[in-house]
Every structure is written in structure tokens, then in C-alpha cells.
Amino acid sequence: MEQKYFKLFANCIPVKGASRSIICDLQRRDYQLIPNSLFDLLMSFPLFTITELIDAYGENERETLIEYVSFLEEHEFGGWLNDHSAFQPLDLTWFKPSEITNSIIDWNKDSDFEFEPIFNELNDLNCQYLQLRFFDHFKKVRLEELLTSLDRSSILSIEIFFHDSLEFTTNDFQRLLRRFPRITRLIVHSAKENRYFNDPEHFLDLIALNYTTQKITDEAHCGEVHSGYFSCNIDHFTEAKQFNTCLNKKISIDKKGQICNCPSMTQKFGKIGDATLNATLINEEFTTKWSTNKDQIETCKDCEFRYICSDCRAYTEGNLPLSKPAKCNYDPYKGEWN
Amino acid sequence: MILILTSSDDQSTLEVIQWLNFYGLAWVKIDSSTPLTLIELILDDKEEEFIVETPSGDRIDTRKITAYWYRRGHLKLNLKYALEDYLNDDTQRQFEQHMQAEINVLIDSLHFCLAKKKRLNTFQTADLNKHFVLSKAKDAGLKIPATLVTSYKSVFGHFELENGSLISKAIQHGIRFRLHEKKGWTEYLTYTESVDASIVPDLFFPTLFQSKLDKAFELRIFYLNDDFYTMAIFSQKDEKTAVDFRNYNFEKPNRTIPYALPEEIKVKLSALMKSLKLESGSIDMVVTKNNVFVFLEVNPVGQYGMVSNPCNYHLDQKIAHYLNPSP
Ligand code: SF4
Ligand code: SF4
Numbered sequence: 001m002e003q004k005y006f007k008l009f010a011n012c013i014p015v016k017g018a019s020r021s022i023i024c025d026l027q028r029r030d031y032q033l034i035p036n037s038l039f040d041l042l043m044s045f046p047l048f049t050i051t052e053l054i055d056a057y058g059e060n061e062r063e064t065l066i067e068y069v070s071f072l073e074e075h076e077f078g079g080w081l082n083d084h085s086a087f088q089p090l091d092l093t094w095f096k097p098s099e100i101t102n103s104i105i106d107w108n109k110d111s112d113f114e115f116e117p118i119f120n121e122l123n124d125l126n127c128q129y130l131q132l133r134f135f136d137h138f139k140k141v142r143l144e145e146l147l148t149s150l151d152r153s154s155i156l157s158i159e160i161f162f163h164d165s166l167e168f169t170t171n172d173f174q175r176l177l178r179r180f181p182r183i184t185r186l187i188v189h190s191a192k193e194n195r196y197f198n199d200p201e202h203f204l205d206l207i208a209l210n211y212t213t214q215k216i217t218d219e220a221h222c223g224e225v226h227s228g229y230f231s232c233n234i235d236h237f238t239e240a241k242q243f244n245t246c247l248n249k250k251i252s253i254d255k256k257g258q259i260c261n262c263p264s265m266t267q268k269f270g271k272i273g274d275a276t277l278n279a280t281l282i283n284e285e286f287t288t289k290w291s292t293n294k295d296q297i298e299t300c301k302d303c304e305f306r307y308i309c310s311d312c313r314a315y316t317e318g319n320l321p322l323s324k325p326a327k328c329n330y331d332p333y334k335g336e337w338n
Numbered sequence: 339m340i341l342i343l344t345s346s347d348d349q350s351t352l353e354v355i356q357w358l359n360f361y362g363l364a365w366v367k368i369d370s371s372t373p374l375t376l377i378e379l380i381l382d383d384k385e386e387e388f389i390v391e392t393p394s395g396d397r398i399d400t401r402k403i404t405a406y407w408y409r410r411g412h413l414k415l416n417l418k419y420a421l422e423d424y425l426n427d428d429t430q431r432q433f434e435q436h437m438q439a440e441i442n443v444l445i446d447s448l449h450f451c452l453a454k455k456k457r458l459n460t461f462q463t464a465d466l467n468k469h470f471v472l473s474k475a476k477d478a479g480l481k482i483p484a485t486l487v488t489s490y491k492s493v494f495g496h497f498e499l500e501n502g503s504l505i506s507k508a509i510q511h512g513i514r515f516r517l518h519e520k521k522g523w524t525e526y527l528t529y530t531e532s533v534d535a536s537i538v539p540d541l542f543f544p545t546l547f548q549s550k551l552d553k554a555f556e557l558r559i560f561y562l563n564d565d566f567y568t569m570a571i572f573s574q575k576d577e578k579t580a581v582d583f584r585n586y587n588f589e590k591p592n593r594t595i596p597y598a599l600p601e602e603i604k605v606k607l608s609a610l611m612k613s614l615k616l617e618s619g620s621i622d623m624v625v626t627k628n629n630v631f632v633f634l635e636v637n638p639v640g641q642y643g644m645v646s647n648p649c650n651y652h653l654d655q656k657i658a659h660y661l662n663p664s665p
Binding site: 009010011027028076079081083086087088089090091092095097098126234238 | 356357359360554570572590591593594595596597598599600629647648649650651652654655658
């Protein structure tokens with residue numbers, strides 16, 4: 001029988017960190033921690049047989065090597081074949097047919113801008129993800145009007161932060177989720193207690209309705225980095241390799257109606273009404289922030305999670321443009337969450 | 339102007355349209371559920387064109403069509419104006435059928451007219467006879483599974499002796515249906531993963547049998563105008579999916595990874611696609627443990643997203659490029 005060699009599948013990609021590594025399974029949307037010694041082995045031996053490994057590392061390492069290989073087999077990170085030549089690496093380019101892919105619009109009781117013209121502009125830019133953050137009470141009829149006006153737009157997914165109000169019972173919120181399937185998450189803040197509801201009729205069965213006692217009264221709540229926010233998939237991984245996973249193709253409107261990359265950033269690009277979103281995109285100062293990727297960010301560039309992690313450029317350590325997100329508690333040099 | 343004929347719910351169409359918009363290319367979409375009114379169909383020394391009107395009053399003049407994508411579905415002509423005046427309670431059914439047949443031929447003529455444009459597939463090639471395709475594949479020099487259609491157990495038995503274990507498939511279209519039995523709903527499929535000779539009756543409905551391939555992995559190939567985008571599917575690991583990838587296993591999905599076809603197979607597949615007059619299509623093949631490439635079938639209107647997304651091939655964008663009048 002011909003000799004069979006082991007090779008990682010193209011969608012299982014090892015990423016090395018300062019103290020340990022991970023294998024990102026981009027197909028099954030999951031990752032596994034591995035020691036750096038296994039990462040190095042995989043780099044030195046893109047194809048191997050067990051005999052070859054034992055020859056290279058010595059008989060003493062036999063047990064560890066067999067343990068490594070059975071780990072890779074168990075997770076189906078690779079396969080044994082006698083000819084691997086036709087198996088190609090994954091194309092890691094990222095592009096989207098949209099000028100803008102995501103947007104945040106903030107509102108409080110002093111806001112004096114209209115939503116609809118912004119929605120129209122976002123639609124022209126083929127924006128798909130929208131976050132609406134209401135820091136104060138917002139009228140029920142008005143919310144329904146806004147959502148209805150998005151019914152035929154390019155927006156596929158809407159996340160809403162809503163101030164709890166007597167106008168809405170839990171039932172009302174659930175009815176809203178059903179009536180507007182584009183709402184993927186509804187967070188009701190300033191609530192009396194923390195509660196979530198899994199809506200069985202909601203197509204993804206996500207936690208669609210979430211009450212929190214946290215008071216979200218301005219943009220400062222944003223920017224947290226957490227392993228729960230990791231996304232291990234081709235789209236995120238490829239975007240993270242080249243671009244900033246928070247700010248790339250994002251445009252936002254802060255509560256004062258000012259155009260910005262994100263409401264927490266101090267630099268503003270004129271008031272909506274006086275300036276257009278489209279014109280802002282021509283400004284290089286605006287778009288340059290899109291390309292700050294994790295390989296350029298201090299600490300993150302040594303972190304094994306860098307291509308599955310989110311990022312924040314508004315709240316950074318020491319407020320420096322290339323330091324790590326201030327609200328991340330992970331230390332890649334120790335491999336510990338603090 | 340790019341014309342797209344598609345079914346109303348097709349996701350791939352929407353994705354390609356996003357790219358057309360992004361490139362600033364003008365397009366018009368007809369979906370099979372939209373009844374069109376024929377204004378004119380002209381054929382003379384100078385031209386072969388038609389004009390139809392949509393229910394919202396927009397006119398589509400084929401003179402302005404720079405490229406045509408037949409994605410799926412069919413054209414539908416408004417029959418109201420054509421039949422209503424002639425039909426009343428006394429009108430004979432025979433007459434109605436005749437008119438319908440005339441209209442169908444007219445629709446065919448429109449499809450022929452569109453097929454003359456710079457195009458990506460045509461209605462005429464949307465549903466190719468599978469036997470015909472296998473025969474053409476053989477002519478193109480591709481290996482195909484030994485295939486038998488029979489109603490007789492004795493013939494089946496001979497074929498099995500010669501070819502080893504067999505699978506059965508639909509002659510053209512498979513369906514899955516559910517029947518209520520004592521224990522609840524049971525799902526039935528019109529293919530079997532391996533035929534148990536002991537339960538084959540002496541005489542049965544004509545059934546297609548093929549030799550069961552000893553596969554190392556399957557290939558799903560998207561062909562686009564002489565380019566190949568291939569995905570290898572490792573399904574053998576899991577007993578549940580040992581015969582057909584479409585029998586999904588959601589818990590642990592089969593490994594789907596990019597693959598480069600050997601030059602020799604590409605040449606043969608290109609010849610096959612040209613002989614079938616297809617500019618694009620999804621091709622299924624199997625690579626056996628002895629490294630033999632076996633052709634199974636081609637689906638001109640298949641869901642190529644299942645190849646594009648796992649392999650990050652950006653096929654929607656590539657289709658939009660192909661349709662661009664000035665690339
Ligand atoms: S940069 Fe930070 S604060 Fe701004 S949107 Fe992103 S995560 Fe939030
Ligand atoms: S160090 Fe950087 S990449 Fe690592 S978890 Fe924190 S923010 Fe994410």
C-alpha cells in the first residue's frame with residue numbers, strides 16, 4: 001500500500017500566539033487551543049507520517065507525538081491521503097459589494113436629526129448591518145415607523161438597544177421581533193431585572209430579547225472584548241487579516257447627529273444634513289482607520305485570538321492609536337484572562 | 339442592460355445583483371412568476387428581437403440587452419389578454435388547450451431569441467436528460483459509472499454480478515416524500531445507498547442502477563466559461579453520508595475544501611460543457627481510492643453558493659464580471 005501523509009484541511013488554520021496557539025476551524029466555526037510546540041511541528045511538517053515525526057523528534061517524544069496526531073484526528077482538522085498535491089490553500093481575500101457594510105446610529109432625547117434620510121443613504125451604500133442605540137425613552141409608534149421604513153432596504157440585520165419603557169410589555173417586544181424578522185437582537189436596557197427570552201419562532205433561535213439592568217445612557221458602554229464575542233468563520237477571519245474588524249466599512253451617526261467612524265471616537269466629519277455619508281467616504285482621514293488590522297496592534301499582534309477577536313479603536317490602552325483595546329482582559333504573554 | 343431570468347426566491351440572484359450595483363451596471367430581472375405582455379417579436383433580415391412589458395408597465399426591449407443570464411425558472415406570458423376574449427362557458431376545452439400550446443411555442447421562440455445574446459446558460463439547457471449527459475460525458479473521454487435501467491430482477495442480477503454492489507437513483511429527478519405509518523412519519527427517498535438484492539421483486543418500475551464507487555472523496559465543481567472552481571467533499575468518515583453528500587449531516591458537517599482539478603480532467607469537462615451548450619453549471623464527480631475521476635452529473639441551475647462560500651471563491655462576483663459588457 002502507498003504511504004499516506006497527514007495534512008491539515010485548508011479551512012483549519014493554526015494561529016500562533018506568544019504563549020500558546022489555536023487552530024481555527026473556519027468551517028465548523030470553532031477553535032481549539034494547542035501548545036506552541038504543536039504549532040511549530042505543523043509549520044515544519046506541512047505533510048507528515050508518524051514515522052517521519054518520530055525520526056525527527058526522537059523516540060523519547062513518541063507518546064507526545066501520537067497524542068498530538070490523535071488530537072488532530074479527533075477534531076478532523078486534517079486527513080490522511082497518499083496525494084495532497086491538488087488540495088489548495090484557502091483564498092483569504094475579503095471583499096464585499098458594499099461601500100458600507102455596517103452602521104451605528106445613536107439617539108437621545110436631545111437628538112434633532114431625522115432617521116429616514118440616513119436610512120436612505122445607507123441603503124444606497126448597500127449597508128447590511130445596523131445598530132440602533134436609544135439612550136432615552138423612544139415612542140412605540142415611531143419605532144414601528146422606523147422599522148417599517150427599513151422593510152425593503154439593504155439592511156438585513158438590525159440590533160437595537162432600547163430604553164425600557166412602560167409602553168412596551170414583553171409581549172409587545174416579542175411581537176415586534178416577529179413582525180420585523182430583520183431584528184436579530186433586542187437589548188432592553190435600564191430594565192428592572194436581567195432576563196432573556198429565546199424566541200422559538202425567531203429563525204436563528206438566538207437570544208433575541210434580552211433585558212438588562214445596565215443603564216446604557218451613552219456610547220461609553222461599547223468596546224468590550226470578550227471570548228464570547230469571538231467569531232471563528234471565513235468572513236471574519238479574512239476581514240481581520242486585512243482590516244479592522246470593528247471599523248472597516250462602518251459609518252456612524254452620534255447622538256448629536258454628527259458623522260463619525262464610531263460614536264465613541266472624538267473625530268467628527270460634519271453634521272448629517274450639512275454633510276452626506278457619501279461625501280465622507282471620499283475623506284481619507286475617515287477611511288484610513290478601516291485598515292488598522294490586528295497584526296499592526298501592539299499586544300494583539302502576539303495574541304493567538306487576533307483573527308477571531310473583535311477590536312476597538314476608540315478605547316485603547318493609554319489612548320494610543322495602535323495599542324490594544326482597553327476593555328480586553330486577556331494577556332497573551334501569560335495566556336490568561338485577568 | 340443585463341437581463342436576468344430567475345425564480346423569485348433565488349438567493350444567488352440577489353447576491354450577483356449586489357455586485358452589478360456595486361459596479362454600476364444596469365440590469366433588469368424577470369422572475370418566473372411575473373406575467374409579461376408581448377408587444378412584439380420580430381424576425382427579419384436585419385434583426386431578431388422582442389419587446390415585452392411587465393405588469394408595472396416597464397418595457398424590456400431585447401435590442402438593449404448586452405448580456406443575458408438564465409439563472410432558473412421560465413418566462414411567463416400574460417394569457418388573460420390572449421385567451422379571455424375567446425373563452426366563455428361554452429368554449430370547448432380543446433380550444434383552450436390549443437391556445438395554451440400555441441402560447442408555449444411562442445414562449446419557446448422568446449427563449450430562442452434570448453439564447454442569441456451574450457449569455458450565461460439558456461432555458462433550453464436548464465433540464466438536460468441525465469442519460470444524454472452521461473452519454474456525452476463518455477464521448478468527451480470521461481469515466482462514468484456503469485449504468486443500467488431495468489424492470490427485471492434477472493437483468494439486475496447479471497449487472498450486479500458484473501459490477502459488484504449497486505446503488506439506485508431516479509432516472510431524471512429525485513424527490514423525497516413522507517408517509518404516515520403506524521410509528522409516525524417516515525421519509526422516503528428516490529435513491530438507495532446500496533441495493534439489497536434479497537428484497538428486489540421479480541418485476542418492478544423501471545429503475546436506474548449504477549455501480550457503487552469506492553470513493554476517496556467527492557468533487558463539486560462550478561464551471562464558468564472555461565474556469566473551474568472545485569470543492570472536495572470528505573464524506574466517507576461518517577457512515578450516514580457514505581453514499582450521497584446531500585444526505586446532510588448537520589452535527590459534524592463533511593469537510594469541504596478547495597481542490598485543483600488535473601489539467602486532463604479540465605480539458606474533458608470543457609469539451610463536455612461545450613457539447614452541452616452550457617456556459618456554467620455545477621458538476622458532480624467522485625475520486626475513487628485508486629485515483630480514478632468518475633463523472634456523475636451536471637446541474638445547470640445548481641446552488642453554487644455551497645461551493646463558493648466554504649472555499650471563499652467569490653463566485654457571485656465572478657458571475658457579475660462575466661455579465662459585464664465591457665470587462
Ligand atoms: S471602535 Fe470601540 S467604541 Fe467604537 S464601535 Fe468599535 S468597539 Fe465600539
Ligand atoms: S489581546 Fe487583542 S486579540 Fe487578544 S483577546 Fe485581547 S483584544 Fe483580542
